Amino acid sequence: MDIDTKLDTINFPPLKERILKNGICLEGGILKVDSFINHQIDPNLLKEMSIEIVKRFANSKIDKIITIEASGIAPAIMLAFFLNVNVVFVKKKKPATMDNMLTTTVYSFTKKTNYDVCVSKDFLAKGDNVLFVDDFLANGHAANGIIDLINQAQANLVGMAFLIEKSFQEGGKKLREMGIKVESLAIIDSLDNCEIKFKE
Amino acid sequence: MDIDTKLDTINFPPLKERILKNGICLEGGILKVDSFINHQIDPNLLKEMSIEIVKRFANSKIDKIITIEASGIAPAIMLAFFLNVNVVFVKKKKPATMDNMLTTTVYSFTKKTNYDVCVSKDFLAKGDNVLFVDDFLANGHAANGIIDLINQAQANLVGMAFLIEKSFQEGGKKLREMGIKVESLAIIDSLDNCEIKFKE
Numbered sequence: 001m002d003i004d005t006k007l008d009t010i011n012f013p014p015l016k017e018r019i020l021k022n023g024i025c026l027e028g029g030i031l032k033v034d035s036f037i038n039h040q041i042d043p044n045l046l047k048e049m050s051i052e053i054v055k056r057f058a059n060s061k062i063d064k065i066i067t068i069e070a071s072g073i074a075p076a077i078m079l080a081f082f083l084n085v086n087v088v089f090v091k092k093k094k095p096a097t098m099d100n101m102l103t104t105t106v107y108s109f110t111k112k113t114n115y116d117v118c119v120s121k122d123f124l125a126k127g128d129n130v131l132f133v134d135d136f137l138a139n140g141h142a143a144n145g146i147i148d149l150i151n152q153a154q155a156n157l158v159g160m161a162f163l164i165e166k167s168f169q170e171g172g173k174k175l176r177e178m179g180i181k182v183e184s185l186a187i188i189d190s191l192d193n194c195e196i197k198f199k200e
Numbered sequence: 201m202d203i204d205t206k207l208d209t210i211n212f213p214p215l216k217e218r219i220l221k222n223g224i225c226l227e228g229g230i231l232k233v234d235s236f237i238n239h240q241i242d243p244n245l246l247k248e249m250s251i252e253i254v255k256r257f258a259n260s261k262i263d264k265i266i267t268i269e270a271s272g273i274a275p276a277i278m279l280a281f282f283l284n285v286n287v288v289f290v291k292k293k294k295p296a297t298m299d300n301m302l303t304t305t306v307y308s309f310t311k312k313t314n315y316d317v318c319v320s321k322d323f324l325a326k327g328d329n330v331l332f333v334d335d336f337l338a339n340g341h342a343a344n345g346i347i348d349l350i351n352q353a354q355a356n357l358v359g360m361a362f363l364i365e366k367s368f369q370e371g372g373k374k375l376r377e378m379g380i381k382v383e384s385l386a387i388i389d390s391l392d393n394c395e396i397k398f399k400e
Contacts, residue, residue, distance in 0.1 A: 034322075035323070040323040043280045046277070069270040077241065077246070077273070081243040086240050086242055089240075089241075122234075123240040
């Protein structure tokens with residue numbers, strides 16, 4: 001595991017600008033980025049973000065990208081294309097036709113309930129150098145599930161890349177304290193009073 | 201709507217070869233392509249397939265790609281990247297923070313039940329020239345849901361692109377009879393006796 005715990009506080013300007021232009025801040029710490037990340041995707045912004053992730057992990061050996069369906073698929077695919085490595089997406093429902101699976105339980109903060117996720121042992125194997133990619137980092141529950149799956153597989157977690165981190169929730173802090181290299185392209189310190197404040 | 205009803209029966213060689221090499225045929229007409237499409241994705245094959253779709257719709261004006269989460273996201277993203285247009289993914293669950301939605305009901309053949317899907321009116325609008333992309337075409341229920349959403353939005357369906365079509369199920373035939381340009385990169389005539397037979 002990469003032990004570079006440096007907190008990269010630099011927000012990636014194209015994403016920061018887009019959030020300020022098109023992000024919508026709702027009551028309760030919710031940031032809507034539907035028009036360019038979650039519901040509609042701008043492939044040019046996605047390309048720019050993926051290349052920024054490539055740069056931030058320029059010194060890491062990456063054999064595979066891992067993500068959780070569905071929101072992480074888009075950035076994971078684009079990143080894998082540029083890095084020329086396979087993507088594996090962890091499934092939220094165990095497919096009927098799939099066996100030989102690793103499973104773990106993830107707590108959903110929004111739904112206040114646990115759900116199981118799984119990945120085939122065929123696609124996450126001992127010694128694989130794996131980068132986890134997702135759209136949002138908040139409480140880090142999905143990330144913890146990924147850590148468990150990677151440990152079960154005896155694979156090697158290279159680091160974690162997120163498009164947007166909410167630093168007022170505890171996920172990023174805890175993951176970095178574990179020694180994981182966490183890179184987020186935009187770090188939001190506060191959404192209080194429906195005002196978007198980035199970490200500087 | 202494009203009225204080119206020509207059935208393109210040519211299987212895209214890189215996909216056909218990969219299916220023959222890594223596809224697994226199970227009882228009941230199931231084709232597992234987990235190792236390169238559904239669970240693990242090979243970005244090079246994805247790139248080649250996307251470029252092939254670009255070619256097959258070379259004469260069509262495409263403003264937007266539409267897909268349904270989660271399995272269609274990967275090909276839709278890559279295609280949108282090459283065509284330099286936005287992707288919209290139709291959601292299987294109505295997000296709590298989303299209003300101004302178009303909704304329709306899709307029948308799930310595997311689950312023998314209906315489910316609702318939705319898309320924001322902000323991202324599927326009157327006059328948009330839309331290409332629908334998905335991984336599999338079987339009975340065409342998802343495709344019919346997309347047609348309904350596109351009609352509700354008064355958008356224009358340019359056509360539909362699928363990675364794999366099961367021609368022994370009725371979706372492709374019905375969609376082509378409706379005058380829709382349907383392009384599938386691999387068309388499978390039969391999976392009887394767990395043998396993969398392509399349409400020639």
